[in-house]
Each structure stands twice: as structure tokens, then as C-alpha cells.
Amino acid sequence: MKQSFYIAIVFFALSVISCKENKEDNGRLKVVTTTSMITDLVKNIGGEHINLQGLMGAGVDPHLYKASAGDVTKLSRADVIFYNGLHLEGKLVEVFEKMNATQVTQVALGEALDKSTLIGSDYFASNYDPHVWFNISYFKQFVAEVTSTLSRKDPQNAQHYQTNAKSYLAKLETLEAEIKAKVATLAPEKRILVTAHDAFNYFGKSYGFEVVGLQGLSTATEAGVQDVQRLSKFIIENKVKAIFVESSVPRRTIEALQAAVQSKGNEVTIGGSLYSDALGNAGTEEGTYIGMFTYNVTTIVEALK
The missing domain is CATH 3.40.50.1980 (Nitrogenase molybdenum iron protein domain)
Structure with a gap:
């Protein structure tokens, strides 16, 4: 009953907000992210050319996170939503599904990975371990997906996104080398x-x-x-x-x-x-x-x- 009531509230919020403008007055692309890892990644790629809002802050457990009315407003007004997927944000799935009928572009970054390389599980609903950011090569693929999406949605700033991505990928290469040396x-x-x-x-x-x-x-x-x-x-x-x-x-x-x-x-x-x-x-x-x-x-x- 509580879940049905919650979804009803989401439906109502979406219906009220759907007619509103998707862009801020400054014309920048409105981007909403879920986990703090994805927020940081998108910030590095989008920089000053996007209006970025992250839903989850420090210490927030994405497995248990439920969208507030304010979150629904942010999501509904976004041009692009980036989230992990693979059922990490399990309690947001229904919200994302209800938004499929809107004009908001949703990108589940983890779903774009080669499933044959992921760690499976007999005990998790998605059958895959969703904590893919702890493999830096997967995070690099996230960078490529974010860059491609932002460039497609905002072609005027595509060169900026691609330049930022190149710089960030170089930092990830350095990180990987430092980690291997430390673990050794x-x-x-x-x-x-x-x-x-x-x-x-x-x-x-x-x-x-x-x-x-x-x-x-x-x-x-x-x-x-x-x-x-x-x-x-x-x-x-x-x-x-x-x-x-x-x-x-x-x-x-x-x-x-x-x-x-x-x-x-x-x-x-x-x-x-x-x-x-x-x-x-x-x-x-x-x-x-x-x-x-x-x-x-x-x-x-x-x-x-």
C-alpha cells in the first residue's frame, strides 16, 4: 500500500511538472545524477557548461535510497539523467520507468558494459554485481558514455566535453598506475x-x-x-x-x-x-x-x- 501511494505521488508530480521548461535561463544543459561517484565523473566532463545536480551525497546508501518529492522535481526538469543501473538504485527503478514517457534522456551507465565480463550473483535481483566503479576500466567506459551523451545533447560544447574527457582519462591512467604500485x-x-x-x-x-x-x-x-x-x-x-x-x-x-x-x-x-x-x-x-x-x-x- 505504501509503495502504491508513493508511486501515485510520483505520477502526480510528473504530471504537474511535465509542462515546464527543461532548461535554466542560462541555457545550459540540465543534468541530474544519482550516486556521488557518477556526479563527480559528470562534473569533470561537463564542467561549467552544464547545470549539474546530484541526488546522493556523502554517506548515502544507493541500495536503500528513495526519491523525495524534490528529487522527482529535479529528475522531471532534467535534460539528461545519468545513473549506475544494474539495480544499484533499486528503489528508484519505478521512478525511472514512469519517466520513460517523458522527453528526459536517461542513461544507465552500467547497462552499457559487456555483461559477459561482469561478476554475477545468484542472490541479487539483477544477477550482476552493480559496484562496477571499483574497476577503473569500467569507469573509463562511463567517461566515454557520458562524453558521447553530452556531446550529442549539446553539440555546441562537444569539443569542451571531449577535451575534458581526455584530461580526466589521463588522470585515471595515473590513478591506476599508482594503485598497482601501492598494492604491490x-x-x-x-x-x-x-x-x-x-x-x-x-x-x-x-x-x-x-x-x-x-x-x-x-x-x-x-x-x-x-x-x-x-x-x-x-x-x-x-x-x-x-x-x-x-x-x-x-x-x-x-x-x-x-x-x-x-x-x-x-x-x-x-x-x-x-x-x-x-x-x-x-x-x-x-x-x-x-x-x-x-x-x-x-x-x-x-x-x-
């Missing part, structure tokens, strides 16, 4: 990453980490006592030195895991807080994709050494 300082047998939920599988696949999450791919599922006991046994058997909390997931799940390990006469430290489904605060290094990735890798490597 950690012995392969120590590359076991235990986190609150399964957000780092693409990272693990790229850099040789065994990744184990207390929760599944979506934070909508909760870890139970058996999950905690199973993982505590794994930590003890593999002599894992540190486990990690996530900025967008409550600390209590990992603290419960630490307590379970300690109850068996063993020790494991909390190695720090990682950014998984959201960037850090705006205006900080961790508030950018590149800064977030650098921070995460440094935190992981230093804690596991």
Missing part, C-alpha cells in the same frame, strides 16, 4: 579484504584480493548470527589482521564480527572506514572518485601489512 607493497598472502558488504569484488578481481563481505551485494539484506560466526571462523583460520567498516553502512555489523572473533580468544582490528557506495564529503580529497580510490587503497594496504 602488500604480500599476496595478506590480500584478504573483509568488509561490511560485498562492494569490493571488482576491486579484488583487479588487484588480486580475496574479498569477503559480511552482507551480500545489497545492504537491503541483513547479516545474521550464522553469517557472523561463519566469517569470524574464516578470519581466525586465515589470520586476517584487520577488517573494515564502510562509510555508507552502519558500524555495528563489523563491530559484531570483531566481538565474535574476540570471544574465541583471537584478535582482529578495525583497519579503518572505506568508501564503498558513496564518496566522502564534498570539498575533501575523498569527495572525488580519484581521491576516494587512493584513500581506500592506502587504508587497506597499511592496515593489512
